[in-house]
Amino acid sequence: MITGLGVLAPTGRTVAEHWSSVLAGRSALAGITHFDASSYPARVAGTVAGFAAREQVPGRVVPQTDRWTHLGLAAAAQALDDAALDPAALPEYEMGVTTASSSGGTEFGQREIEALWRDGPGHVGAYQSIAWFYAATTGQISIRHGMRGPCGVLVTEQAGGLDAIGQARRLVRGGLRAVVTGGTDASLCPYGLVAQLSSGRLSTGTDPARAYAPFDVDAAGHVPGEGGGMLIVEEAEAATARAAAHRYGTVAGYAATFDPPPGSARPPALGRAITAALADAGLRPERIGAVFADAAAVPELDRQEAHAIAGVFGPYGVPVTAPKTMTGRLYAGGAALDLVTALLALRDGVIPPTSGVRHPVDELRLDLVRDGPRQADLEHVLVLGRGFGGFNAAVVLSR
């Protein structure tokens, strides 16, 4: 049972702000502001504007951690607050933390690498040893809130948020009382951006309104973003017993698959992840009210995803949306934020739109929700994530 949500995203620094932005189709994509990107091939991004770490992260922790961890700590605190769950009142070994991370602490790392090359090894800070590390956000959340049960990090790029909540569900089934899960990423410094360019999947478009257009005839890669979301997964009976204020939904199904290597004759494995997640949920495809797509905006990857969706649901068989078009792809934060958005869609009975798409590719045969939100009586929704390197994950959320 998911009882708390937290968001630090380009579309908003609270759950309510984010939800009102995506329902209005208000894209947060704009020129990169963290540094002068005018000489870089990718210049548009989704930035979390106005976030002051000092206001939301303990003073001791600020200099020890990267921006991605600051955002994660702030989102986790929001989610605990939303759940009205006080970790201090619960046995510390009955709570865990499982987050996703994709880039680690790149901005922090860049600063230290600069110090190393400019001034020498004696100038590299001691905190580099813990700040860059993928598990840093999980560890800092665990320390801050005294959640000392099983903790871990999933590093599966854009599939990470789904794999993390799959693991959180496993931990709760194994007897944990509550788990903080989700993910954030923040890799919009020069080093982080250059590392992303190596994937060949970044959009070089300079018009924020069109730079990220998945399933569109003009799809030419994605726009990167920062931030993400955090969720509280609680044991259902315990959540009911304490009359938790919010019961957003349950993780009814989860599956992960891995693509065959490049050049293999075997098909991509996303379809298998969808089928397995539905089987895990015990649901037939027609019960799914909406699909939150991965939306790579790389034509071949869009084709693969559309093929997988149509293969399970039939052509135009289910409403498909990609609100991440308003934030950019957030990597470890992407699917985590999609989970939050999907739970709000379940709560309010409305599918938020996809922005930036003007000319959908007809052959993909997708019922893409765009132009505006669509009312729908949703009971179950499917969230998809595909991570660079072959990761696929699918989660079914039920009201």
Place this chain on the structure above:
Amino acid sequence: MPELTLEDLKRILRVAGGEDDPETLDGDILDVSFADLGYDSLAMLETVSRIEREFGTSLPDELVPDMPTPRVALDTINSRLRAAA
């Protein structure tokens, strides 16, 4: 000869290890352990590294566990600074 004062140490601690409450380092802290002040071993490594840079001296990491309080740290570091002068 340069000397590390308690005020220097407080200033460097604040930058190196951050602070939750600006008053933590106020008052008589000479004999309060760094751990009780909220600075763990990593924070002390960072602090010592910054002192090295600012005072142009070399302080081995092995010194850190032997300097549990500000008083011991000031004595240890200042005696090394005097020896080097």
